[in-house]
Amino acid sequence: MHNNERKYExxxxxxxxxxxxxxxxxxxxxxKKYNLGISxxxxxxxxxxxxxxxxxxxPHASAGRIPSDxxxxxYVDQFMHIFDLDEHITEQVRKQYREYLxxxxxxxxxxxxxxxxxxxxxSLVMTPSIxxxxxxxxxxxxxxxxxxxxxxxxxxxxxxxxxLKLSGKVNTAQLEKITNFLNLCIKDIETEMSVAGFGExxxxxxxxxxxxxxxxxxxxxxILNQDNGEKVYTxxxxxxxxxxxxxxxxxxxxxxDALHKQDLLSVLLHSALSENYSVKIGTExxxxxxxxxxxxTATYRLNGNPIGTIGILGPTRMNYDYCVSALNSxxxxxxxxxxxxxxxxx
Amino acid sequence: MHNNERKYExxxxxxxxxxxxxxxxxxxxxxKKYNLGISxxxxxxxxxxxxxxxxxxxPHASAGRIPSDxxxxxYVDQFMHIFDLDEHITEQVRKQYREYLxxxxxxxxxxxxxxxxxxxxxSLVMTPSIxxxxxxxxxxxxxxxxxxxxxxxxxxxxxxxxxLKLSGKVNTAQLEKITNFLNLCIKDIETEMSVAGFGExxxxxxxxxxxxxxxxxxxxxxILNQDNGEKVYTxxxxxxxxxxxxxxxxxxxxxxDALHKQDLLSVLLHSALSENYSVKIGTExxxxxxxxxxxxTATYRLNGNPIGTIGILGPTRMNYDYCVSALNSxxxxxxxxxxxxxxxxx
DNA sequence: TGTTAGCACTCGATTGGATAGAGTGCTAAC
DNA sequence: GTTAGCACTCTATCCAATCGAGTGCTAACA
Numbered sequence: 001m002h003n004n005e006r007k008y009e010x011x012x013x014x015x016x017x018x019x020x021x022x023x024x025x026x027x028x029x030x031x032k033k034y035n036l037g038i039s040x041x042x043x044x045x046x047x048x049x050x051x052x053x054x055x056x057x058x059p060h061a062s063a064g065r066i067p068s069d070x071x072x073x074x075y076v077d078q079f080m081h082i083f084d085l086d087e088h089i090t091e092q093v094r095k096q097y098r099e100y101l102x103x104x105x106x107x108x109x110x111x112x113x114x115x116x117x118x119x120x121x122x123s124l125v126m127t128p129s130i131x132x133x134x135x136x137x138x139x140x141x142x143x144x145x146x147x148x149x150x151x152x153x154x155x156x157x158x159x160x161x162x163x164l165k166l167s168g169k170v171n172t173a174q175l176e177k178i179t180n181f182l183n184l185c186i187k188d189i190e191t192e193m194s195v196a197g198f199g200e201x202x203x204x205x206x207x208x209x210x211x212x213x214x215x216x217x218x219x220x221x222x223i224l225n226q227d228n229g230e231k232v233y234t235x236x237x238x239x240x241x242x243x244x245x246x247x248x249x250x251x252x253x254x255x256x257d258a259l260h261k262q263d264l265l266s267v268l269l270h271s272a273l274s275e276n277y278s279v280k281i282g283t284e285x286x287x288x289x290x291x292x293x294x295x296x297t298a299t300y301r302l303n304g305n306p307i308g309t310i311g312i313l314g315p316t317r318m319n320y321d322y323c324v325s326a327l328n329s330x331x332x333x334x335x336x337x338x339x340x341x342x343x344x345x346x
Numbered sequence: 347m348h349n350n351e352r353k354y355e356x357x358x359x360x361x362x363x364x365x366x367x368x369x370x371x372x373x374x375x376x377x378k379k380y381n382l383g384i385s386x387x388x389x390x391x392x393x394x395x396x397x398x399x400x401x402x403x404x405p406h407a408s409a410g411r412i413p414s415d416x417x418x419x420x421y422v423d424q425f426m427h428i429f430d431l432d433e434h435i436t437e438q439v440r441k442q443y444r445e446y447l448x449x450x451x452x453x454x455x456x457x458x459x460x461x462x463x464x465x466x467x468x469s470l471v472m473t474p475s476i477x478x479x480x481x482x483x484x485x486x487x488x489x490x491x492x493x494x495x496x497x498x499x500x501x502x503x504x505x506x507x508x509x510l511k512l513s514g515k516v517n518t519a520q521l522e523k524i525t526n527f528l529n530l531c532i533k534d535i536e537t538e539m540s541v542a543g544f545g546e547x548x549x550x551x552x553x554x555x556x557x558x559x560x561x562x563x564x565x566x567x568x569i570l571n572q573d574n575g576e577k578v579y580t581x582x583x584x585x586x587x588x589x590x591x592x593x594x595x596x597x598x599x600x601x602x603d604a605l606h607k608q609d610l611l612s613v614l615l616h617s618a619l620s621e622n623y624s625v626k627i628g629t630e631x632x633x634x635x636x637x638x639x640x641x642x643t644a645t646y647r648l649n650g651n652p653i654g655t656i657g658i659l660g661p662t663r664m665n666y667d668y669c670v671s672a673l674n675s676x677x678x679x680x681x682x683x684x685x686x687x688x689x690x691x692x
Numbered sequence: 693t694g695t696t697a698g699c700a701c702t703c704g705a706t707t708g709g710a711t712a713g714a715g716t717g718c719t720a721a722c
Numbered sequence: 723g724t725t726a727g728c729a730c731t732c733t734a735t736c737c738a739a740t741c742g743a744g745t746g747c748t749a750a751c752a
Contacts, residue, residue, distance in 0.1 A: 026744050039696050044745065062703040062744050103509075141485055143499055149507075153489055161495075161507060163449075237606065241599045249595065253587045256602075260583065372715050385725050390716065408715050408732040 008078075009036060010046050011055055015067045015075050019317050022244050024064030069282035072294070072316055076279050081321050085329040089118065093330070097337040104128065104158060104338065108300075109233050111310055111334055116236030119323055121314035122259065124295075126269040129230040130160045130223065132307035138182045140175040140216065148175065150219065156302065156342035164219045170212055178213055181205055230308075232265040245292060245315045258289035259313070269309040272297035276306075277328055282316040292316065296323050298331035302338055310334070354424075355382060356392050357401055361413045361421050365663050368590050370410030415628035418640070418662055422625050427667050431675040435464065439676070443683040450474065450504060450684065454646075455579050457656055457680055462582030465669055467660035468605065470641075472615040475576040476506040476569065478653035484528045486521040486562065494521065496565065502648065502688035510565045516558055524559055527551055576654075578611040591638060591661045604635035605659070615655040618643035622652075623674055628662040638662065642669050644677035648684055656680070 013034040017025045027040040027047060036043070047065055050056045055074070056065040067075075084090075093114060100107040105127045115123035133154035141149040146166045153159050185198055202210060237259055246252045258264060264287060272278050277298040283291050294316045299306035310331055312323050359380040363371045373386040373393060382389070393411055396402045401420070402411040413421075430436075439460060446453040451473045461469035479500035487495040492515050497507045531544055548556060583605055592598045604610060610633060618624050623644040629637045640662045645652035656677055658669050 024744090028744075040744095041696050041698090041746095042694085045695090048746080058745090060703060062701090062742090064744065137489075139487055141487075141497060143483075143505060144503055147503065149497065149505055151487060151495065157490055157493065159489060159495055159509060163505060238599055238602045241595060247595065249587060249593065249598075252595075253584055256584050370715090374715075386715095387717095387725050387727090388723085391724090394717080404716090406732060408713090408730085410715065 006036070006038070007046050007050060010043055011050055011067070011071060012075070012079055014056065014065065015071055018066055019319055022317060024059055024066050026064035029064070069284065069316060072281045072320070073284070076281070076320050080324065082325045082328060085326060090329060090333055093333050094337070097333070101341050104342070107334065107337055108308060108310070111330055112233055112235040115310065115312060115326065115330060116239060119312055119326055120239055120242060121312045121318065121323065122234060122236045122239050124232055124234050124265055124269060124311040124313060126230060126232050126266070126309045128307035130154070130158070131225060132302060132305065133158055135186055138179060138186065138220070140179045142170065142172045142175050145169050150216070150223070152220070152223070158342065160223070162223050164216065166212060166215050174209055174212060177205065177209055178216065181213070230266070232262060232269055234259055234265070243315045245317065251292065254289055255293065258287065268295065269297065269311060272309045272311065273299055273306050275299070277324065277331070279320065279324065294318055296327050298327040300331045300334040300338065302342070352382070352384070353392050353396060356389055357396055357417060358421070358425055360402065360411065361417055364412055365665055368663060370405055370412050372410035375410070415630065415662060418627045418666070419630070422627070422666050426670065428671045428674060431672060436675060436679055439679050440683070443679070447687050450688070453680065453683055454654060454656070457676055458579055458581040461656065461658060461672065461676060462585060465658055465672055466585055466588060467658045467664065467669065468580060468582045468585050470578055470580050470611055470615060470657040470659060472576060472578050472612070472655045474653035476500070476504065477571060478648060478651065479504055481532055484525060484532065484566070486525045488516065488518045488521050491515050496562070496569070498566070498569070504688065506569070508569050510562065512558060512561050520555055520558060523551065523555055524562065527559070576612070576616070578608060578615055580605055580611070589661045591663065597638065600635055601639065604633065614641065615643065615657060618655045618657065619645055619652050621645070623670065623677070625666065625670065640664055642673050644673045646677045646680040646684065648688070
């Protein structure tokens with residue numbers, strides 16, 4: 001077995017062919033389509049070895065062979081070639097982004113649309129949590145009785161609001177005072193985040209105001225920490241019908257059901273935040289419903305820190321080169337857009 | 347033909363049977379399952395007449411017959427029986443609503459979930475436009491430079507906000523003055539809605555403030571009129587896979603594609619706002635994609651005025667009695683919840 | 693020893709004919 | 723006007739035959 005190189009060349013050819021055709025690949029196909037200079041009989045022997053090694057699977061005795069998840073994994077690790085998208089595509093993307101100046105979530109969602117359009121796969125995007133940003137300004141607006149609207153404005157110019165229900169009635173004057181106090185203490189809100197942490201400064205408020213403050217601060221903390229505003233959007237859910245591996249109704253249904261579960265998607269994309277990009281192939285996905293799919297993700301950033309994830313979902317037989325490239329390019333564009341439109345400083 | 351009553355009794359039986367079984371109904375089935383006191387041969391003759399009249403369709407020569415859209419229409423108009431849902435179900439619903447006190451959209455979306463759960467059909471809900479409510483309070487919050495957050499609070503306690511981009515920078519003092527002015531003129535905003543309509547009162551503002559006002563007012567108008575905030579949510583999209591009429595992949599895909607189009611759904615539900623409830627059967631739906639479905643809708647109200655629509659989508663062969671009943675009951679519950687939780691006055 | 697041609701074999705997919713079964717329409721009798 | 727009876731139609735299902743793609747093995751060859 002001094003010639004492993006040839007084996008992998010054959011495997012590589014099989015993977016490429018199968019990704020393109022979707023049909024089990026036979027030894028004669030390889031012999032004819034790829035000039036490896038060896039006969040189909042030799043290829044058969046090698047294929048038999050590759051099957052023993054776990055790289056190929058024979059759906060049934062008289063069919064060709066298809067790559068296993070392990071084969072795709074090797075392909076992605078060894079052979080995959082990441083490139084930049086055509087300049088005229090990225091230019092168009094930038095143009096579309098420009099329309100969403102400041103509206104970050106809209107730009108992120110647009111990214112999903114573009115991804116589906118250029119790859120014909122389902123795409124998933126996660127909008128960033130407010131926790132990724134630094135608070136510049138806090139406002140409390142009185143709605144009525146005990147209801148208060150909390151507005152957080154970040155240094156980057158993002159706005160997030162949420163309604164709070166306090167335990168008792170408040171009035172506008174009280175809220176104004178508390179608002180001013182909070183804005184004076186903004187640094188503390190970010191770091192300490194507890195009433196106790198305000199120290200002596202709190203003396204500026206009277207007892208009843210302090211009581212309200214004690215309710216407001218945990219609410220802010222909650223909104224900042226509970227991934228509030230982090231949401232997953234999907235586009236092109238029905239694209240999977242294009243692929244023969246999902247012609248089976250039950251399979252398609254199963255997958256679609258899974259993709260409608262917000263929490264599942266949320267966990268999926270959130271866990272991908274730690275890596276620059278990730279490729280999960282078939283059974284590498286923990287959820288059983290996704291074992292026939294590959295999920296590619298990439299993160300977009302603000303000031304170098306990942307704040308969200310964009311992803312593509314398709315059958316394991318997918319064009320990894322193009323998809324990973326497209327995903328990376330889009331993540332890069334989105335990152336650029338964010339830093340230019342929000343002028344991040346913190 | 348002095349005995350049309352019998353004909354319709356047969357038709358009624360066929361419809362009931364087909365709704366239940368989903369299989370073409372033959373004359374012998376009717377003879378055995380429904381005691382009409384006549385033989386299968388007679389039933390055959392009547393069925394032949396009913397086919398000529400356009401109420402029945404024969405998929406092929408040696409099959410039974412299935413009801414046409416026209417038959418369902420007659421059924422809905424003549425035979426349908428609307429009833430109230432079981433008290434223990436509505437009690438549960440009320441309990442769930444109570445958790446969303448004040449959060450109207452959350453309650454509406456919950457309604458979709460409940461509808462899908464109790465009917466096993468896809469459900470669609472439209473959240474109300476802010477235009478359905480009376481404005482009590484307007485706030486303008488300065489974000490940075492030319493960016494302003496507009497907050498509208500309704501008499502009913504709903505809060506709606508949107509970001510505005512003005513043509514030039516503004517400062518907090520200016521916005522405060524304009525906010526005060528707007529709140530003084532709230533009646534005018536509702537009725538006139540143009541800067542000219544403010545008459546002499548506008549003298550209270552200096553020219554630069556008037557200029558800002560001239561930008562803000564159309565924005566408010568836009569938000570009030572453009573159905574801003576009116577959004578359609580779907581639940582149970584994959585339920586259609588349960589029904590044999592959508593076993594055909596292409597059909598299912600076609601429908602799912604359609605149901606992912608926000609604008610289509612929006613038009614659909616919006617047009618249903620004018621009626622208390624509506625039933626659109628098969629080809630009665632204008633969109634070709636929906637010609638195999640029936641869409642049932644009902645409106646929920648605030649102070650007697652319809653402000654939103656909830657709906658169910660299923661195959662034309664659907665249990666109209668139960669579904670229309672469920673829909674009406676839920677619309678009633680939602681209406682009650684809204685009037686009790688928002689304490690509508692205007 | 694590695695490579696290759698040749699061949700028997702396997703197995704899924706397709707085809708076609710036979711059959712069963714459900715249901716109709718027509719006719720003749722009641 | 724109603725019904726029993728029967729011939730007819732059409733689909734679905736089953737089964738056998740066939741096709742074809744692809745393999746694995748063997749023997750020959752460099």
